[in-house]
Amino acid sequence: MNNTLDKAKKGTYITVRSLPQGLLKVQLIRLGITEGSKVYCLERLPGGTVVLQKSRQEIAIGYDLAKKITIEN
Amino acid sequence: MKSDTIINKSHNDCHPHLLVKEVLSSASGGNKVVLAGNPNVGKSLFFNYLSGMYVDVSNFPGTTISITKGTYKDYEIFDTPGVYGVSSFNDEEKVARDIILSGDIVLNVVNALHLERDLFLTMQLIEMGKKVTVFLNFSDEVKKRKLKIDTKRLSELLGVEVIETSAVTRSGFDKLEYAIQNAREGNQSPELHHLLHNTLNRVGTQAEALIILEGDEIIAEKHGIEPGTADQREAIYINRRNTVNEIVSEVEFEDSRKGEFFNKLGRLSVNPVTGLPILAFVLVLVYFFIGDFISQRVVKYTETTLGKGEFEYHVKSFVGKFTPVDIKVDFQDDNGNTVSTKDFSFPQGLNNDIQKASEFKRVSAPHGTSTSFEFKNPFVKLFFGEFGIITMTITYLLFLLLPLVAAFYFVMALLEDSGYLPRLATMLDRSLNKLGLNGRAVIPLILGFGCVTMATITTRLLGTEREKTIVTAILQFVIPCSAQLAVIAVLMSMAGAVPFTIYVVTILTVLIVLSTLLNRFLPGESSPLLIDLPSMKLPRLDNIFKKMFYRTYGFMKEASFWFFVGALGVGIMELTGLLTVWQNILEPFTTLWLKLPKEAANAFVMGMVRRDFGAAGLFHLTLSPMQITVAITTITLFVPCIASFVIMLKERGWKQGLIIWSGTWVFAFLIGGIISQIFI
Numbered sequence: 177m178n179n180t181l182d183k184a185k186k187g188t189y190i191t192v193r194s195l196p197q198g199l200l201k202v203q204l205i206r207l208g209i210t211e212g213s214k215v216y217c218l219e220r221l222p223g224g225t226v227v228l229q230k231s232r233q234e235i236a237i238g239y240d241l242a243k244k245i246t247i248e249n
Numbered sequence: 250m251k252s253d254t255i256i257n258k259s260h261n262d263c264h265p266h267l268l269v270k271e272v273l274s275s276a277s278g279g280n281k282v283v284l285a286g287n288p289n290v291g292k293s294l295f296f297n298y299l300s301g302m303y304v305d306v307s308n309f310p311g312t313t314i315s316i317t318k319g320t321y322k323d324y325e326i327f328d329t330p331g332v333y334g335v336s337s338f339n340d341e342e343k344v345a346r347d348i349i350l351s352g353d354i355v356l357n358v359v360n361a362l363h364l365e366r367d368l369f370l371t372m373q374l375i376e377m378g379k380k381v382t383v384f385l386n387f388s389d390e391v392k393k394r395k396l397k398i399d400t401k402r403l404s405e406l407l408g409v410e411v412i413e414t415s416a417v418t419r420s421g422f423d424k425l426e427y428a429i430q431n432a433r434e435g436n437q438s439p440e441l442h443h444l445l446h447n448t449l450n451r452v453g454t455q456a457e458a459l460i461i462l463e464g465d466e467i468i469a470e471k472h473g474i475e476p477g478t479a480d481q482r483e484a485i486y487i488n489r490r491n492t493v494n495e496i497v498s499e500v501e502f503e504d505s506r507k508g509e510f511f512n513k514l515g516r517l518s519v520n521p522v523t524g525l526p527i528l529a530f531v532l533v534l535v536y537f538f539i540g541d542f543i544s545q546r547v548v549k550y551t552e553t554t555l556g557k558g559e560f561e562y563h564v565k566s567f568v569g570k571f572t573p574v575d576i577k578v579d580f581q582d583d584n585g586n587t588v589s590t591k592d593f594s595f596p597q598g599l600n601n602d603i604q605k606a607s608e609f610k611r612v613s614a615p616h617g618t619s620t621s622f623e624f625k626n627p628f629v630k631l632f633f634g635e636f637g638i639i640t641m642t643i644t645y646l647l648f649l650l651l652p653l654v655a656a657f658y659f660v661m662a663l664l665e666d667s668g669y670l671p672r673l674a675t676m677l678d679r680s681l682n683k684l685g686l687n688g689r690a691v692i693p694l695i696l697g698f699g700c701v702t703m704a705t706i707t708t709r710l711l712g713t714e715r716e717k718t719i720v721t722a723i724l725q726f727v728i729p730c731s732a733q734l735a736v737i738a739v740l741m742s743m744a745g746a747v748p749f750t751i752y753v754v755t756i757l758t759v760l761i762v763l764s765t766l767l768n769r770f771l772p773g774e775s776s777p778l779l780i781d782l783p784s785m786k787l788p789r790l791d792n793i794f795k796k797m798f799y800r801t802y803g804f805m806k807e808a809s810f811w812f813f814v815g816a817l818g819v820g821i822m823e824l825t826g827l828l829t830v831w832q833n834i835l836e837p838f839t840t841l842w843l844k845l846p847k848e849a850a851n852a853f854v855m856g857m858v859r860r861d862f863g864a865a866g867l868f869h870l871t872l873s874p875m876q877i878t879v880a881i882t883t884i885t886l887f888v889p890c891i892a893s894f895v896i897m898l899k900e901r902g903w904k905q906g907l908i909i910w911s912g913t914w915v916f917a918f919l920i921g922g923i924i925s926q927i928f929i
Contacts, residue, residue, distance in 0.1 A: 197479070198479070199338055200777070200779065201483065202334075202336075202338075202482060202483065202486050203333070203338060203779060204779070205483075205486045205487065205490050206333040206334045206366075206369050206370075206486070206490075207333065207366060207779075207781060208365045208366050208369075208490070210487060210490050218516065219516065219519050219520060221519070221520065221521060221675070221676065221678075221679060222521065222679070223678075223679030223680075223682075224679065225675060225676075225678045225679050225688075225778065227519055227675060227782065230365065230366075231363070231364075231365050232362050232363060232784075233363050233365070233366050233781065234515070234781070234782035234784075235779070235780070235781055235782065236519075236671070236672075236674070236675040236678070236688070236778055236779070236780050236781075236782055237777070237778065237779055238678050238679075238682065238687050238688065238777035238778030238779065239678070239679055239682060239777070240682065240687075240777035241777035241778070241779055242777075
């Protein structure tokens with residue numbers, strides 16, 4: 177099922193389907209979040225700020241960016 | 250040992266590069282060694298060790314943009330801001346890019362716990378054709394976590410030396426010279442060379458060719474060619490990402506994730522349910538430390554006893570030797586109330602009336618006396634009077650601001666190095682979104698409660714001009730600085746609960762209305778939050794103190810001058826009578842519209858010199874609780890001190906600075922007046 181990252185469920189693994197174009201995309205790629213990569217949703221705060229975990233690294237993503245990232249549960 | 254530190258100002262895009270180039274060009278050829286790495290990899294500790302000099306070690310990505318140069322044997326060592334890759338997404342990256350491009354050898358510090366993230370930069374450095382050695386830092390942590398990294402295989406795959414180190418225990422540091430001597434070009438894929446071929450022929454160096462192909466406009470323009478397209482960059486990035494992932498899967502083994510205490514604490518502080526109580530707890534501790542200990546006890550001692558009692562007293566009595574002066578000595582009881590006074594008059598200065606002068610000295614020397622000088626010569630008054638440029642400004646800077654700023658930087662360093670600050674930014678992100686900001690804005694906003702001037706400088710770390718404007722406006726309008734807070738607290742405690750509620754509600758309403766309006770009408774979009782959360786840990790105290798020291802020093806160096814300029818401006822206004830004119834203009838507003846005594850106008854004008862003067866001037870007036878509410882609200886919203894005004898002009902430009910400044914006048918009187926019309 178396709179969804180956007182701001183609606184990801186806390187405590188689940190998700191697969192990133194697509195990232196927004198532009199500078200933010202390359203910044204995400206550098207942090208290890210690429211299209212097709214599998215990440216763990218460590219936290220989803222009320223309002224849609226998301227904390228992802230990729231191996232031992234934690235990355236916080238604001239709602240405005242999260243809603244532009246599509247994922248697959 | 251020699252060193253230069255340059256702090257860049259992000260509001261002006263061209264200058265940082267000029268400065269960086271000046272430093273870089275001073276280096277001799279062939280032995281420029283650059284330390285590069287992601288944020289929080291312990292890079293600066295390597296620099297310290299190599300050059301014997303301290304650098305600002307930052308744990309919150311983006312708090313400082315500074316480059317530091319030192320020497321080690323025949324090598325010149327350059328430190329760079331922590332970056333995730335070489336490009337120009339922000340000012341830090343531009344600075345790092347310029348230094349790396351100019352370097353001969355790159356020592357790449359890698360966090361062994363975050364190989365996937367960190368090797369991206371490593372691969373890029375290798376693909377740039379730089380001579381590289383990799384330091385696998387935090388090797389001791391790796392062992393603790395039952396993680397295994399095959400260093401030998403990693404070295405083979407990268408094609409460069411990989412040295413295990415622990416910056417904290419200094420293990421592996423004995424190999425630093427070996428690392429410099431054995432730095433070499435790593436494995437680069439044939440596909441990349443094929444890709445680079447055309448550009449390389451035109452630019453000359455592989456590093457610049459790669460950066461251009463990755464779309465760097467500034468470097469492309471330097472060579473007069475078109476930068477690579479977004480698609481080209483993406484292709485290179487994805488390719489690099491895949492290479493890194495393959496390498497990591499081959500060299501890293503087993504990851505037993507233990508539910509460590511700090512990891513748990515980190516998670517709890519992000520989630521509002523647990524995070525808000527944690528924040529409340531942190532704020533209470535901060536209040537006891539700064540609000541109670543520093544601003545009440547420490548500052549009281551430094552400002553009253555050292556500043557006024559020692560420094561100003563001695564300077565003024567010295568100046569008084571040569572110039573006409575009237576002196577009043579107040580004798581106070583233990584509670585600071587004046588019991589009796591004694592007046593002295595020296596129409597020709599103390600030197601011309603030795604007998605009276607020694608009488609004055611004898612009377613004013615003991616504790617429990619407070620001496621005020623009234624110089625007759627207006628120019629002497631300008632420099633040494635009550636608001637004298639020399640006397641008042643130095644007391645203010647050294648004996649009031651310095652301890653406060655140092656305390657705030659100390660607390661910020663603690664929050665930063667523990668890993669709490671980025672988590673707080675995450676938790677508050679969504680709320681700050683509503684104000685047109687993202688979580689990172691929490692840093693300047695917190696600092697504003699210490700000193701608005703300091704906070705205004707810190708807006709540099711924000712992503713877009715839009716966010717910088719919003720935060721600056723919030724700081725100038727609604728955030729009371731610590732000097733002001735202390736006075737407000739005292740006045741409020743006299744007024745009671747209802748006025749306090751009115752005050753808080755008014756200020757919060759202004760905050761929300763102001764930022765919502767700015768968010769709606771300022772063009773462009775604010776940047777979303779995208780930050781890396783470093784692991785929570787106990788901060789190292791030596792690091793905290795060093796950070797506090799360097800930042801306080803940096804602030805004092807940058808801002809002090811403007812405090813003198815501000816004092817001079819007000820001094821001249823006083824001398825020429827402009828200050829009185831100003832007070833006369835404000836008087837009708839004060840008495841009729843705000844329904845306050847006319848002396849309050851004086852307090853408002855003095856608020857320009859120092860915000861706390863404004864509030865302190867109200868102590869002497871007899872006010873009803875509602876009048877206190879009106880006065881405090883007006884003072885809070887009112888123009889900030891003159892130093893923060895000047896710094897704001899510097900940071901935000903004349904036009905915007907003046908709009909914000911005039912806005913505070915209008916808003917302060919408008920809203921103060923509305924409250925007064927309703928409640929008085």
